[in-house]
Amino acid sequence: MSTTNSYQGYPQQPMQGYAPPAPRKSFIATWLFALFLGVFGVDRFYLGKVGTGLLKLFTIGGLGVWVLVDLILVLAGKQRDKSGAPLDGYDKSKTVAWIVTGVLIVISAVFGQTSSGGTAGAGLPSPDTAPVQQAPAAAPAAKEAPAPAKQEKKWTKVTTLKGSNDKASGVFELTGAEARLTYDFAGKGSFLLGSVYLEEEGVDLMTDGGIPLLMLDKAEKSSTALHKKAGNYYLDVNAAGFAGWTITVEEKR
Incomplete structure (x- = not known):
C-alpha cells in the first residue's frame, strides 16, 4: 500500500504577517535625476523626500548649490531614500557615473569660456570714436566741522x-x-x-x-x-x- 504526503498537490499558503521588503531605489535613476533635473528637486521626489523636494524646487535648487550637494552625495554613495536604505546598483555603476559627470562638466566649462570670450568686447566704443567729456570744474570745498571720533569695533x-x-x-x-x-x-x-x-x-x-x-x-x-x-x-x-x-x-x- 503506497502513501502520499497530505500536502502534495496543494499550493503553499503565504506566511501570515510577512511583508516583503520594499524595492530599493535605483542609483542610475537617482543620479540622472540629480544631474539633469536636480534644479527641480526631481531626485528628492523620486527618493520619497517630498518636503525637501518642494523646498529644492521653490529655491531653484538652492540657486544651484543644493543641486551640486545632492549630486556629490549620490556619486559618493552617501545618498539614501526616505527609509534610510542605500541606492541599488551603486557599486556596479558608480565608475561610469563619475566619468560621464566629469565629461559633462568639462564640456560645459569649455563652451562657457568660448561663449564669454566671443561677447567680451561687444558694444564697447573704440578709442577713436568715443566722445571726450570734459570734467566739470570742482566746486570750492566747504569747511566742515570735524566729526566726533567713533569707537572702532573689533x-x-x-x-x-x-x-x-x-x-x-x-x-x-x-x-x-x-x-x-x-x-x-x-x-x-x-x-x-x-x-x-x-x-x-x-x-x-x-x-x-x-x-x-x-x-x-x-x-x-x-x-x-x-x-x-x-x-x-x-x-x-x-x-x-x-x-x-x-x-x-x-x-x-
Missing part, C-alpha cells in the same frame, strides 16, 4: 567648533551686526568632502532640509562673510576624509 568670537567628522554645535546668538565665519579644514587624500550649515534654532536638517553655507572638496583655510538677521543659530558640519577642522563665528562689536 572682531569678537561668538563660538568655535572643532572636529574631524560630522558634528553640530550648541545654540548661540547673533545680534545682526557684521559677521564672518573663519574655517580651517586640514587633510590629504583623494576623497575629501565637507559641508557647513548655519541654521536658525529649531530647524531640523533631516526633515526640513537646508542649503549649505560652505562646501569643500579639498583642504582649505579661509573665511566668508555672514549675512544673518538677529536671532539664535547653530552650526552643523558634515565632513569625510579630513584629518580635522576648526570653525569660528565672529561678530564686530
